[in-house]
Amino acid sequence: MKSLANTPPSSLAKWLGTIRLHLKKNHFLAISIGLVYLWFGGLKFIPHLSPAEDLARRTTDVLTLGLIPSDVSYFLLALWETLIGACLLLNIYRRPATLLALIHMVCTFAPLIIFPEQSFLEAPLCLTLKGQYIMKNLIIIAALIHVYRLPMKKTI
Template sequence: MHPLAARINHLDLEIVGWFGRHGITLLRLSIGLIFLWFGVLKFFPGVSTAEGLATRTISVLTFGVVPANVSLPVLAAWECLIGLGLLSGRFLRATLFLLFAQMAGTFLPLLFFPAETFKIFPFVPTLEGQYIIKNFVIISAALVVGSTARGGRLITDRKAARVAEEIQAHRS
């Protein structure tokens, strides 16, 4: 192998190794920061751009029983709890359960309020619709984070992958 190619290959292995060692932790922390940030905003009426849509969705879900002055602080606390759970890395399974339940609710405005979430249903979302649809990425990221809840991790090179396969075959 040419010396320059060998150096580039070594650098690539180092970078990919760093991704493998730190990527899931950074993913967990970034999702946690988003939840904490957006949750805190909901404690201040009129500050969160998602406030109106969120409280109207909860009102529809509860048949108007839960008023906005109750639902908004509850949602804020729920999101902050998810954020703190992800940031701390503690109680990860319970935190992810809360996250997935909250995420299920975030998609309901697409059904309940299509005139507000789509310019042209179902292909051209409004800014609010885009805000909701991006949650597919958060769900996928949470699945990756959840894969570590029982000690899972990324394997970043072929040798480690072979060892993992041998261990798996031995367990079977």
């Protein structure tokens, strides 16, 4: 009779071991950012569900100089955000995903300049709720820089 120590782990045990290893050593930050990206990106796939849809559409229209139809650019934004989220959550292509997220984060500040009436009650200190939504991205940028600098270790 084999001892439990010599028994090969079940697929569930392997999966739990992979998750446990993935959660080690500062990966909580990458996972939390990944969840936010996955959530916010996922909302964009369903029309009128994202509270930032109007602002995101208008901003992408300006940033693309109107060369890409609004529905297409908004779909691409949703796809971009969910792919970043999935990569960070699963710890695959973490550095490229982090760089794409940093580029995305820089673009999220565009409405402060392009649509100041939606971002400020009184510039520069009194932010609207949308302006606060944008400014919280400073925290995400700092976290992304930290995630980018994490050592790359294979988790599977």
